[in-house]
Amino acid sequence: MTTGTATRLAGPPAAEAVIATASAQAAGLPTPPHLVIVRVGDDPASVSYVRGKAKKAGEAGLRSTVHALPEATPQADLLALVATLNADPDVHGILVQLPLPAHIAEEPVLEAIDPDKDVDGLHPVNVGRLWSGRPALAPCTPAGIMAMLAHYGVAVAGRRVVIVGRSRLVGRPLAGLMLAADATVTVAHSRTRDLAAITRSADILVAAVGRAHLITPDMVAPGAVVIDVGINRVVGEDGKSHLTGDVHPHVAAVASALTPVPGGVGPMTVAQLMANTVQAAERQRS
Ligand code: GUN
Numbered sequence: 001m002t003t004g005t006a007t008r009l010a011g012p013p014a015a016e017a018v019i020a021t022a023s024a025q026a027a028g029l030p031t032p033p034h035l036v037i038v039r040v041g042d043d044p045a046s047v048s049y050v051r052g053k054a055k056k057a058g059e060a061g062l063r064s065t066v067h068a069l070p071e072a073t074p075q076a077d078l079l080a081l082v083a084t085l086n087a088d089p090d091v092h093g094i095l096v097q098l099p100l101p102a103h104i105a106e107e108p109v110l111e112a113i114d115p116d117k118d119v120d121g122l123h124p125v126n127v128g129r130l131w132s133g134r135p136a137l138a139p140c141t142p143a144g145i146m147a148m149l150a151h152y153g154v155a156v157a158g159r160r161v162v163i164v165g166r167s168r169l170v171g172r173p174l175a176g177l178m179l180a181a182d183a184t185v186t187v188a189h190s191r192t193r194d195l196a197a198i199t200r201s202a203d204i205l206v207a208a209v210g211r212a213h214l215i216t217p218d219m220v221a222p223g224a225v226v227i228d229v230g231i232n233r234v235v236g237e238d239g240k241s242h243l244t245g246d247v248h249p250h251v252a253a254v255a256s257a258l259t260p261v262p263g264g265v266g267p268m269t270v271a272q273l274m275a276n277t278v279q280a281a282e283r284q285r286s
Contacts, residue, residue: 006258014151015271033281041071086114092281093119119276142174144268157182165208207246
């Protein structure tokens with residue numbers, strides 16, 4: 001099968017554009033926006049993500065502080081830290097890296113964050129603002145996808161968007177953002193019947209499930225734009241472990257445009273975190 005006809009929507013140039021805008025806005029503020037990231041335990045992926053976020057903040061002209069707490073941190077101590085950060089006028093954005101250790105309940109922690117400092121957009125107040133079509137801090141991955149589509153000139157208004165996956169971090173908030181951008185939105189999930197019939201109806205298809213190569217060429221309408229949010233670690237034919245998306249590579253022969261994995265949506269998440277931190281700092285001034 002021939003592959004490679006789809007335009008490759010690379011993340012880094014779009015991410016750089018988002019960061020350049022955020023940096024310019026940050027430079028116009030009286031003090032650099034300050035992002036505080038809280039990590040609990042030593043999950044290797046979280047350690048790496050948090051390091052990447054802090055590094056990018058520095059490059060973008062933002063300040064960042066990382067609180068790395070031990071795995072055994074009691075929930076009350078984490079809540080106390082969040083309360084201190086909420087009350088500190090020198091802190092503009094707070095991000096508690098997920099997942100948290102099993103003994104800590106996520107909801108009370110996320111709900112403890114001041115909604116105006118909630119750069120993850122996961123506080124119910126921000127979820128509610130998003131779904132009522134009001135300005136809100138929106139989760140970084142879906143907001144980054146919207147920025148990426150805008151960067152590459154992919155129109156959303158009036159288009160049929162199918163999102164496969166209903167997670168709190170991606171599928172649900174992306175549906176809200178797409179609706180706010182005047183798309184006609186369908187959210188498919190693990191209980192959806194005849195998934196292929198629904199995905200084939202999409203002008204813009206977003207795969208955010210976490211199952212390697214779930215989306216095969218027969219599930220994609222010719223000319224569709226396909227956004228692959230999956231990051232799956234698989235062992236290839238060469239016996240080596242590598243990262244792959246939720247979209248089968250042969251979809252490139254059917255789609256008009258496709259995001260690669262890695263190097264597609266991933267960089268947008270970090271870039272959007274910078275944009276959200278600047279937005280949070282601006283909100284706290286007004
Ligand atoms: N873990 C994986 N992605 C994310 C994210 O966007 N925010 C937080 N807080 N944790 C994550």
